[in-house]
Amino acid sequence: MSELKWGDRELAYDSSAFVRGSGHYVDDIKLPGMIHMSVLRSPYARARILSLKGGMSSKDLGARMASVGEGASPEAGLSIEPVFATGFVNYVGEPVAAVFADDRYKSTDLLESIEVDYEPLEPVVTIDDALKLGPIHSGRKDNIMVETSKGTDFQDPESPIVIEDTLENDRISANPIEPRGIVTSYTDGMLNVWISTQAVHSVKEGLVESLGISPESVRVMQTDTGGGFGSKGGLYPEYVMASYASMKFGKPVKWIETRREHLASTNPGRGVRGKVKIFAERNGRINGLKGEVTIDAGAYDSGIASFSPGFVAMQMTGPYSIEKAFVVARALFTNKVPQGPYRGAGRPEASFFIERMMDMLADELAMDPADLRLLNMSDKPFVSPMGLKIDAARPFFEGAVRELEYRRESKMSRGVGLSFFVLVPAVYPGESARIIVKDGKVSVWLGGNSHGQGHEIFVKKLINEELQVPEELVTLYRGDTGMTKTGVGTWGSRSAIVAGAAIVAVCKKIKQEVEKEFGSYSVRSLLSSGYDEFINNELKMPLNSFGANLATVEIEKMGRVRVKKCAAYYDVGRALNRDMVIGQIQGGMAQGIGQTLHEGLFYNKEGQLITSSISDAGVPLAEDLPNFIVNIVENRSFLPHGAKGLGEAPTVGVPTALTRAIESVSGKRLRRTPVTPEELMK
């Protein structure tokens, strides 16, 4: 495809295009004179660069990365990833230089012409290394990126039962089917960027900040995006390089990530350790919780890495009414690719910690895990000592136990796991939307961008409800900073909530305009005239919801786990489209199974990535997946359109339920994901 303009059908979201094989991806863009970029990456986890000859490098581009995306924090000013390594490399896969040629074969050839001399240094690979060894960044006294705490410290209560354990989720690559990619073109003082992304505005803000150019001179347009799962939320070094190169050479530049690059260099998620201590009465009532959260943040602060500690800590009491809690949390630098968000981004980790502890406490007391949970939840709304707001948990959980047929399942077999969680969507700070009514058609843009979720389906439905416009006259266009002044992004289970609310708000405004113009509202009046409204719809109230999962498993020979049943019981608020809700849940459950049984990024002692192909990194395969059972609970939210969060629920609820199911049937205490056959055969 060459350049497209608004109004071209190809720029509209159309989920069916993915199934028909007619999507328009960034790699489909071919512009006249376009050159291709290849990136030379560090072969060492940690080394000093003694000399570097050839290619574009930090000598050309001293610019630094900007910190953008979910959880950008003010402290994140330090140790931000440079566009090109400067003086040192700090992870295998870190960009060192870039080369350009008129095709991808030639640019790959050119990589061999770059000469780099490295002096390898001892790498800090693991969380334990980070605590033990000296700082990876000079000028710092240790490897602590950030340290924070949630709740108030308290004296250990004299509880008869005290249990303590350390739990961990390994790092996981997001591995969307389409890796990252970008095309940049600089003409007449305007930098045009086409990109596979979850958030055109994040990319734009990042480029503006990093390149020091004016916001008016950059336009970022989304192409069809084949998945992201958090990994395509923000800025990456390659985006700055490609933009800079198109300005410097006056030619369009394309960069398409390979799978190997994705595994080595795209920010992976998880990589979190939790140490938890629980104080309880003999009857199972929990008196208090103390915890330590440690994030394996990688070599630089991606933004999420410094935000994560507090975010995980805040959720550590889960949906339970635990009156006393105190959690210390920190993110540590290691010589690995910077950690980023992956579907759930802190939520699954916190839930893994508390849910594993609940199961262990149940075992300790020889109680049924569901009964123990029931005993520790409230009939009334509750605010945790860490500030987590939850609704009355007990009625929901009782429903879950019933609908998931937990009692029957656990009578029938040992391999049953049940989980309960509160989902905390990233509502803050809201989202933007724009609607243009022209020539009898309704065109829509959102600030945050669908990367496979099918936003157009709920957008059409809401506009039809609010303005009675037939759905076939409504078109949702892909993200474009040229069409929306500001915007946030698609992540954190937020779009149906925040983008939905923004759509409703714009519709209300347009309706008023129509009423002003015609005296009363009708679709005919609306479509006969012209309107153009943009709203940045702020939303700051938390909008949490409950979910529960049940999993049953069998262990086959050699420690191979077969998932027999994977069931969900989620409050999704009002389901704007049931099929889309079910699709989200099924996809998320597959990823939850992946995390529990297969997925992980493994590094050796030298910090080399061992899982460097997609089969090694372990995505779940069709044969691993059971029949999914989806129960949807529709308790409307306070928003006019009634939506709640959903997208991350399965990656929060499945790993905990599944790990428990495996634990019950194997009789082995399980403390980390992935759960490997090796561990089960020990």
Add this chain to the structure above:
Amino acid sequence: MHPSSFEYFAPTKMEEALELLSKYGEDAKIMSGGQSLIPLLKLRIASFPYVIDISGVQGLNRITENKEFLEIGALTTISSIADSELIKKRYQILHEAAGQIADPLIRNRGTIGGNISHGDPSNDIPAVAIALKANLEVIGKEGKRIVEAHSFVTDSFTNVLKVGEILNKIRIPVAPDNSGGCYIKQKKSAGDFSVAAIAVQLSLHDNDSVKSAGIGLTSVAPKPTRAMKAERFLEGKKINDSVVREAAKIVVSESDPSTDFYGSSEFKRKVLGKIAEEAINLSFERATVR
């Protein structure tokens, strides 16, 4: 994922192929199905100025049987082997192994000759060829020679072929009566290589004691491995639980697995021990079905 440039030849006659190989010597690389070679080229782990694609060479994709041998042309695809009624009926071990290799797309292109020649200790066919005591016919400009299967692969990704030689045919001796074998592959997931795998072929005397045993191992050493001590141990013995347990222990002692993301070396030994017992028992069972 973009290989460096190479010149590509697709000869249709063996003489042409051999001519090209001798002309370009070390700079030339044979390609059959390309299922191992192409990934290497694309990742630039290897590069060759000349790629000689022999997949179009006539007459090398046949499966035939005479009184002495089952003969398989080097270009026979893994799926033709998996689908062959003859092999399914009379060489179950090979049928089982072929059906467990990778996925249908790769099986449709990958060849038995490539699978053996590649020298990947995780490829499945070499262990089967070892267990079946196959002879490998190698062809070069100077003529043909025979190499025994167990000495064909000399180290990880290296074999006995000299520059200019091609693996031509795989000959498997027709099994005597009272023979049976199996291939047991423990995988992490569908379509994957193995954590460990074992090929066992047994022939029995009339009194059910072992006349001859062939045991080949996959993924548990730097190269496909013949468990020769275990073969010798079994020969002359009657199969019972303690013999099987002891044989499996010997098999494990002949392995040398490395630690990787499939698991630690201890784990692989443990898996190998279990599948070795299973495979010997199953082979015996199959050999005694008369």
